[in-house]
Amino acid sequence: MSILVQNLTKIYGHQHAIDHVSFEVDRGEIVGFLGPNGAGKSTTMKIATGYIQATKGVVKLNDLDVTRYPVKSRYLVGYLPENNPLYLDMYVHEFLRFTGGFYHLKRKARKARIQEVLEMSGLEKEQNKLIGQLSKGYRQRVGLAQALLHDPPILILDEPTSGLDPNQLVEIRNLIKIVGENKTVLFSTHIMQEVEAICDRAIVINEGSIVADDKISKLKHNVPSHLIVVEFSEGVEPRKLNGLEGVKTIRQVTSKIYEFHISTESDIRSYLMKEITNRQLPIVGMNQKTISMEEVFANLTKADQHD
Amino acid sequence: MINIFFKEINGFLYSLIAYVVIGVFLTALGLLMWVFPESNVLDYGFADMTTLFSLGPFVLMFLAPAITMRSVAEEVKTGTIELIAVKPIRTLDIILGKYLAAMSLTLFAILPTLVYYITLYQLSSPVGNLDTAGIIGSYFGLLLLSSVFISIGILSSTSTENQVISFISASFISFLLFTGINSLANIDVWSNFSLFISSLSLEYHYNAMSRGVIDTRDVLYFISVDILFLYLSVLILKNKR
Numbered sequence: 001m002s003i004l005v006q007n008l009t010k011i012y013g014h015q016h017a018i019d020h021v022s023f024e025v026d027r028g029e030i031v032g033f034l035g036p037n038g039a040g041k042s043t044t045m046k047i048a049t050g051y052i053q054a055t056k057g058v059v060k061l062n063d064l065d066v067t068r069y070p071v072k073s074r075y076l077v078g079y080l081p082e083n084n085p086l087y088l089d090m091y092v093h094e095f096l097r098f099t100g101g102f103y104h105l106k107r108k109a110r111k112a113r114i115q116e117v118l119e120m121s122g123l124e125k126e127q128n129k130l131i132g133q134l135s136k137g138y139r140q141r142v143g144l145a146q147a148l149l150h151d152p153p154i155l156i157l158d159e160p161t162s163g164l165d166p167n168q169l170v171e172i173r174n175l176i177k178i179v180g181e182n183k184t185v186l187f188s189t190h191i192m193q194e195v196e197a198i199c200d201r202a203i204v205i206n207e208g209s210i211v212a213d214d215k216i217s218k219l220k221h222n223v224p225s226h227l228i229v230v231e232f233s234e235g236v237e238p239r240k241l242n243g244l245e246g247v248k249t250i251r252q253v254t255s256k257i258y259e260f261h262i263s264t265e266s267d268i269r270s271y272l273m274k275e276i277t278n279r280q281l282p283i284v285g286m287n288q289k290t291i292s293m294e295e296v297f298a299n300l301t302k303a304d305q306h307d
Numbered sequence: 308m309i310n311i312f313f314k315e316i317n318g319f320l321y322s323l324i325a326y327v328v329i330g331v332f333l334t335a336l337g338l339l340m341w342v343f344p345e346s347n348v349l350d351y352g353f354a355d356m357t358t359l360f361s362l363g364p365f366v367l368m369f370l371a372p373a374i375t376m377r378s379v380a381e382e383v384k385t386g387t388i389e390l391i392a393v394k395p396i397r398t399l400d401i402i403l404g405k406y407l408a409a410m411s412l413t414l415f416a417i418l419p420t421l422v423y424y425i426t427l428y429q430l431s432s433p434v435g436n437l438d439t440a441g442i443i444g445s446y447f448g449l450l451l452l453s454s455v456f457i458s459i460g461i462l463s464s465t466s467t468e469n470q471v472i473s474f475i476s477a478s479f480i481s482f483l484l485f486t487g488i489n490s491l492a493n494i495d496v497w498s499n500f501s502l503f504i505s506s507l508s509l510e511y512h513y514n515a516m517s518r519g520v521i522d523t524r525d526v527l528y529f530i531s532v533d534i535l536f537l538y539l540s541v542l543i544l545k546n547k548r
Binding site: 046049051052070071072074075077079081083085086087088094098099101102103146 | 309310313318321322385386389390391392393395396548
């Protein structure tokens with residue numbers, strides 16, 4: 001097990017930032033860590049990298065307890081902090097040399113590795129520029145290069161793509177994909193397409209607790225695969241809509257508009273139309289929407305409001 | 308630690324802090340020592356370096372906090388502390404690296420004043436009629452004193468994200484520990500303890516060293532004050548996250 005998190009709890013004052021969070025990430029896996037802002041993603045990652053201490057619980061990286069072996073375990077992990085803090089008055093090359101200095105690499109090996117990382121992250125042309133002069137996308141690359149420098153088996157990336165333009169977004173995603181081929185990657189985001197684009201498993205966290213941890217395909221499966229919005233010309237009592245086949249739940253939007261959550265993959269609109277007219281309800285419109293990863297996310301993190 | 312040390316030194320050199328600090332320190336002391344009529348040695352007519360050693364601490368009291376005010380405060384404010392804190396080093400290494408870098412900058416500011424010694428040595432009559440032992444003691448005292456000022460500066464830089472607050476509080480604490488305690492000891496209320504209280508001040512031990520006797524008690528006093536402030540800095544930095 002590359003990353004093992006068990007019953008992790010962090011309490012700030014009286015507030016539980018995270019509450020009994022447990023999950024595992026296997027060697028070589030790329031896992032998306034999803035959640036709305038303030039859900040506890042960063043807190044979990046900061047504990048995993050040893051930046052902050054947990055109130056309770058254990059984090060093990062390659063079976064090494066982070067609290068018990070703080071210095072040793074840090075060799076195993078490359079970390080890109082949230083908002084990517086960098087020394088803006090340093091040159092890219094200088095900054096990487098400084099970072100490399102922490103890992104006791106031999107001078108020659110360090111030089112070669114810096115060159116390798118510069119190439120990998122597409123920073124060769126920018127290496128003699130001040131970090132402060134770089135665009136946000138390039139700064140993000142510097143942040144990634146810094147995390148990759150000592151060739152760690154585990155990468156923890158906190159919102160690696162936030163604030164990037166669409167092109168940069170794709171570039172950084174591809175970089176993560178390439179890097180993730182032989183490393184364990186845990187990255188946080190609140191952009192759903194990203195998870196779909198990069199990884200095959202997602203852990204969803206909300207208000208400090210894990211609400212889902214599964215393959216993306218399964219996550220999508222667990223929530224209704226699509227919605228049908230039905231409109232009536234006058235108010236209809238909800239009980240008159242009971243017993244429709246293939247409809248998982250019904251949500252009343254207004255007295256005239258209802259949302260049907262459909263659990264089957266097949267198109268049941270014609271069946272619904274027939275059934276509703278049979279019941280002599282004044283239907284005037286029907287509209288089908290497929291559910292994106294966004295809605296899966298909204299569904300998981302705002303479950304109490306939907307029910 | 309060494310890595311942090313060199314990064315800080317580079318930072319001093321790139322940001323011109325080093326040149327400004329050394330320049331201001333030497334200009335101020337040069338003026339006091341050789342030019343200003345109230346304090347210059349030439350008019351005084353007596354070959355000694357009292358001016359340097361009595362006014363030097365007051366210049367350092369402002370320069371040391373100026374060197375250290377950004378050291379930790381800026382890292383915390385910009386978030387770069389997170390970058391270095393997750394590297395395989397201890398919090399102590401971060402603090403010590405910054406402390407030693409500031410210390411060596413101060414050392415390089417003080418070092419050129421040895422020229423004053425050579426000048427006075429030549430000017431005194433007969434040549435060499437100078438209290439060399441006292442001067443050596445004073446130099447040690449000045450170095451130890453600035454090490455305390457720097458550890459105070461590091462502590463206050465760790466305690467706040469605001470560099471101005473860091474600078475002002477460090478100067479004030481330095482002033483308080485240097486002469487403040489002595490002045491407080493003179494208040495009548497605790498007349499019986501005044502000697503004890505004044506022995507807690509930096510000035511007391513600094514003056515003791517300038518007599519040319521390097522007493523382990525004085526050295527230990529300075530070093531333990533250093534350790535205390537650096538230890539507090541480590542604790543605060545650890546608790547901040």
